[in-house]
């Protein structure tokens with residue numbers, strides 16, 4: 001295992017992946033009605049290749065421990081209340097990020113009668129990450145920009 005991790009560090013240096021910046025964000029993810037494509041790419045940001053934890057990004061098991069609520073999919077009418085409860089249980093200061101075009105309100109998925117709209121229609125959004133789905137690089141870069149903006 002140790003040899004594998006050392007090889008991975010060497011590979012990162014060779015391909016020029018930038019080093020981690022100081023600071024961190026705990027992320028609580030909520031799927032408000034997505035097709036699962038955005039979750040797939042979000043999952044890839046945590047794999048050993050992209051390894052978002054080296055940028056200080058981690059997934060929190062509860063919104064009570066989260067700095068950022070990361071929402072995927074359009075907000076369905078059935079998920080609206082659960083999403084708002086997750087937001088309300090987060091400690092201040094709390095941030096909201098909309099991941100993917102559906103979360104940004106493109107209305108691509110499902111029937112409009114079953115949707116409460118994009119995330120912006122339900123919660124104050126601090127960051128939008130466009131794409132269908134966004135790539136792991138796009139997701140990692142956007143989320144690390146939140147760390148940088150909080151530092152300023």
Ligand code: SF4
Nearest residue numbers: 034037100101102132
């Ligand atoms: S943005 Fe694309 S990948 Fe993401 S939930 Fe919508 S349709 Fe699926």
